[in-house]
Amino acid sequence: MTxxxxxxxxxxxxxxxxxxxFPFVIACxxxxxxxxxxxxxxxxxxxxxxxxxxxxDFLSMHADMKLVLQQWLSTVIFYLTYSRLGxxxxxxxxxxxxxxxxxxxxxxxxxxxxxxLVAAVLSAVIDILIFNPFIVTRPQIFTYVILLLDxxxxxxxxxxxxxxxxxxxxxxxxxQINLHASMWPxxxxxxxxxxxxxxxxxxxxxxxxxxxxxxGLFAALAAGTAVGFLNPYGLDNVIYLTSSYGQNKLSETIAxxxxxxxxxxxxxxxxxxAILLGVIGFFIRNKKFSVRFFCLFMGTLLLGLMHxxxxxxxxxxxxxxxxxxxKDVEVKVPAKLKDKxxxxxxxxxxxxxxxxxxxxxxxxxYKSIEAVPGQRAHYERLDDVIEILNKSEEPVxxxxxxxxxxxxxxxxxxxxxxxxxxxxxWQNNEDYEYIGEYYDLRSAxxxxxxxxxxxQFNYLILGENSDRYLLESLSHDDxxxxxxxEGGVLLFVRKQP
Numbered sequence: 001m002t003x004x005x006x007x008x009x010x011x012x013x014x015x016x017x018x019x020x021x022f023p024f025v026i027a028c029x030x031x032x033x034x035x036x037x038x039x040x041x042x043x044x045x046x047x048x049x050x051x052x053x054x055x056x057d058f059l060s061m062h063a064d065m066k067l068v069l070q071q072w073l074s075t076v077i078f079y080l081t082y083s084r085l086g087x088x089x090x091x092x093x094x095x096x097x098x099x100x101x102x103x104x105x106x107x108x109x110x111x112x113x114x115x116x117l118v119a120a121v122l123s124a125v126i127d128i129l130i131f132n133p134f135i136v137t138r139p140q141i142f143t144y145v146i147l148l149l150d151x152x153x154x155x156x157x158x159x160x161x162x163x164x165x166x167x168x169x170x171x172x173x174x175x176q177i178n179l180h181a182s183m184w185p186x187x188x189x190x191x192x193x194x195x196x197x198x199x200x201x202x203x204x205x206x207x208x209x210x211x212x213x214x215x216g217l218f219a220a221l222a223a224g225t226a227v228g229f230l231n232p233y234g235l236d237n238v239i240y241l242t243s244s245y246g247q248n249k250l251s252e253t254i255a256x257x258x259x260x261x262x263x264x265x266x267x268x269x270x271x272x273x274a275i276l277l278g279v280i281g282f283f284i285r286n287k288k289f290s291v292r293f294f295c296l297f298m299g300t301l302l303l304g305l306m307h308x309x310x311x312x313x314x315x316x317x318x319x320x321x322x323x324x325x326x327k328d329v330e331v332k333v334p335a336k337l338k339d340k341x342x343x344x345x346x347x348x349x350x351x352x353x354x355x356x357x358x359x360x361x362x363x364x365x366y367k368s369i370e371a372v373p374g375q376r377a378h379y380e381r382l383d384d385v386i387e388i389l390n391k392s393e394e395p396v397x398x399x400x401x402x403x404x405x406x407x408x409x410x411x412x413x414x415x416x417x418x419x420x421x422x423x424x425x426w427q428n429n430e431d432y433e434y435i436g437e438y439y440d441l442r443s444a445x446x447x448x449x450x451x452x453x454x455x456q457f458n459y460l461i462l463g464e465n466s467d468r469y470l471l472e473s474l475s476h477d478d479x480x481x482x483x484x485x486e487g488g489v490l491l492f493v494r495k496q497p
Contacts, residue, residue, distance in 0.1 A: 009117035009330055012346060018353045019120040023127035024095075024102050027135070029361035031368040032091055033375050035136040036403065037419055038078065039410035041071065045079025048072060053232045057423070059409040061398070061416055061455070065429035068236045070181035074139035090137055097141040101316075102127045104148035108320055111155055112293075113327035122326070126319050129269055134312040139180035144316065146176050150187050151317065154194045158212040158292065166220040173224035181237040182244060182422075184228060190317070191221055193299065197292030211292060244422035266308045273315060274301060277322050290324055297321035379407060381489040385461055386411050388483060388491060392459070399452075399460040401467055402438065408461070416455065441469065448473040457494065464488035 011019075040059060047058060053072065057065040069075070081089045105126050110119035135141060150172050157165040169187070177184045198212040231237045260267040297318050304314030382404060389396050398415045400408045405418030417424060417438055424434035440446040448470055452460070460480070462471050465488065474480045474492045484491035 008113075008115045011116050011120060014346065014350050015353075016116065016120050018350065018357070019124050020102065020106060022353075022357055023124050023131065024099060025357050026128075026361045026364050027098060027131045028095060029365040029368075030132075031365070032094060032136070034087070034090070035138055036406065038082075038137045040406035040418055040420055041075045041078050041137075041139075042082060043410055044069060044072070045075035045077070046083070048076055049079065057429070059414065059420075060405070060418060061414040062429070062431060062434065065423065065431045067423065068233045068240060068428065070233070070237055070240045071139045071179065072232060073178040074142060074180060078137065094135060094137060094141060097145055098127075098131065098135050100145045101130070101135075101141075101148065104145065104152060105316065105320065108148060108152045108155065109323045111152065111159070112320065113323050115327055115329065117331060118323060118326045118329060122319060122323050126316055129273065129315050130312050133265065134315075140183070140312070142179045143176065143183045143186075144312070146172050146179070147183075147186060147190060147313075147317070150190055151320065154191065154212075154217075157216065158194055158197060161213055161216075163213070163216045166216050169220040170223040170227040173227045174230055177228045177231045177237055181231065181233075181240045183241070184238070185241050186313070187224060188221055189299070190296070191217060193292040193295035193321075195221075196295050197290065199291075201291075211290070240422075243427050244425065260305050260308055260311060264308065266311050270304045270308075270311045270314060273319070274304075277319065281322070281325050284325055284329065293321040293324040377487060378489065381487050382407055382461070384486065385484055385489060385491045386413075389413065389459060394458065396459055397455060397457050399455070399457045399462075399470075401461070401463055403463065403466060404461060415461075416457075442467070444469040449477075452494075459494070460492045462490045462492065464490065 043059060047054060048069070053069065054067055057063060057067045077093070078090070081093050085092070102123065106119055106123035109122050110116065113119055130144075134144075150169065153165045153168045153172075157163070169191075173184070173187055176187055194212055195214065195217050198210050198214045198217055200210040228238050229235070260270040262268060262271055300310070300314040300318040300321070303310035304318070386408070389398070396413060398408065398413055400413075400415035400417070402417055402419060402421070405415040406420075408415045409418055417434060421435060422428055424438070426433040426436075437446070437451070441448070441451050460470065460474065462474075464471065471490065475482070478495075480492045480494055482490060483493045
C-alpha cells in the first residue's frame with residue numbers, strides 16, 4: 001500500500017516530466033567549448049597512460065617541482081574520451097553527468113520532503129542555476145554526482161536507520177579520492193550534520209529524537225577515511241585540501257578563491273538565492289526543524305560566502321537542505337477549477353509549456369553560437385604565436401601567464417606557470433614559491449628584469465590585461481622587441497646579443 005505522504009502535491013505525469021526535463025532540454029541547446037583547465041588535464045591523462053604516475057612536474061618549465069596528481073582518474077577519463085570521440089564525446093560525458101545531477105537532485109529532495117511539487121520545482125531551479133557556469137569539463141562534474149549520492153545514502157539511513165545504506169560511503173570515498181582528491185574531505189564534512197542529527201537531545205521540555213545511528217555513521221566515517229589512502233599518492237592526496245587552500249596570494253591570484261560578492265555572476269547567484277530562500281522561509285507557517293538540515297544549510301552557506309568555488313555547493317546542497325522547511329507546503333486546487341481541468345485543458349497546458357521550453361532553448365542556442373567565436377578567437381591568436389615559436393632556432397624558454405600556460409603545455413611547450421595554481425605553492429611543490437613570485441610580478445612588487453633575467457626567458461607571451469606591468473616594462477626595454485600583437489595577445493622576443 002502506498003504511503004499517502006509520498007503523493008503529497010502529486011503532479012500529473014506530463015507536468016512532472018516537463019518541469020524536470022525543462023533545465024536539461026535548455027542545457028542541451030547550448031554549445032559547450034573546452035574549459036581552460038582541460039588543456040592541462042588532457043596531457044596529464046595522456047602522460048599517465050603512457051608513462052605511469054609522475055612524481056615531479058612534466059608540463060611546466062619547473063621540472064624539480066614535486067607533483068601530486070589529485071585529479072588523476074579524471075584526467076584519464078577526459079583523455080580517453082577526447083582522444084577517441086573528440087568534442088562530441090566530451091559533450092556526451094558532460095551531459096550524462098548533468099542528467100545524473102538532475103535526477104539525483106530530484107530524488108533527494110523528494111526523499112526529504114515526500115512532496116512531489118516541491119521536489120520537481122526546487123530541483124529544476126537548482127539545475128538551471130548550476131549549468132552555467134559550473135557544468136564544464138572539469139573534475140567537479142564527477143564530484144557533484146558523488147556528493148549527491150552521499151547525501152542520498154545518508155538521508156536513507158537517517159530515515160530508516162538501516163546500516164546497508166552506509167556501505168556505499170567507502171565506495172564513494174574511493175571514487176572521490178581518485179577523481180578529485182581536493183574535494184574528498186567534503187564527503188565527510190557532509191556527514192557531520194548527520195552525525196549531529198543522530199545525537200538525541202533532551203533539555204527540559206525540548207526534545208529531539210536521534211535520526212540515524214551514531215555507531216553506523218562513525219563506522220562509515222572510519223571506513224571511508226581508510227579507503228581514502230587507496231590512491232597513487234597516499235597521504236599527499238588525503239591532505240591535499242589542507243595544503244592547497246587558504247593561502248592569501250593564492251586567493252588574490254585566483255578569482256574562484258575570493259569571497260562571493262554581488263559584482264560577479266557567481267556572487268549574484270549566491271546572494272540572491274540566499275536572500276530568496278530566507279524570504280520564503282520567513283513566510284512559511286509551521287516551520288519544521290531538523291538538526292542535520294540546519295547544519296547542512298548553514299555550513300554550505302558559509303562555504304559559498306567564503307569562496308566563489310563553494311557557491312555551487314550551496315546552490316545544490318543548501319537548497320536541498322532548505323527543502324525540508326517546505327515539506328508540508330500543499331497547493332490545493334479549488335473544486336470548481338478542478339472540475340474544469342479536462343483532458344483538453346491539460347493538453348493545451350502541455351503545448352504551452354513545451355513551446356516555452358523550445359523558445360528558451362532556441363534563445364540559449366542563439367546566444368551560445370554568438371559567444372563561441374569570441375571564445376575561440378583567443379586560442380587562434382595563441383596558435384599564431386605558437387607558429388612563431390615553432391620556427392625558433394634556439395631552445396624556447398617561455399613565459400606565459402596563469403590563464404594561457406596550459407594551452408602552451410597542450411601544444412608541447414613548457415611555460416613558467418599554468419592554471420594548476422596550488423601546485424605552484426612551495427608547501428606543495430617543495431621547490432619554490434612560484435605563485436607568490438607570480439603575484440609579486442603582476443602587482444609590480446618585484447623588478448621585472450630580476451624576473452626575466454633569473455629565468456633567461458627568450459620568449460614572453462603576454463595578455464594585454466593580465467600582464468600590464470610586464471607589458472609596460474618590456475615595451476621600453478631595448479633588449480626585447482614586440483614580434484606579435486593581435487586581439488590582446490602579445491609576443492615579446494629577447495634580442496640576440
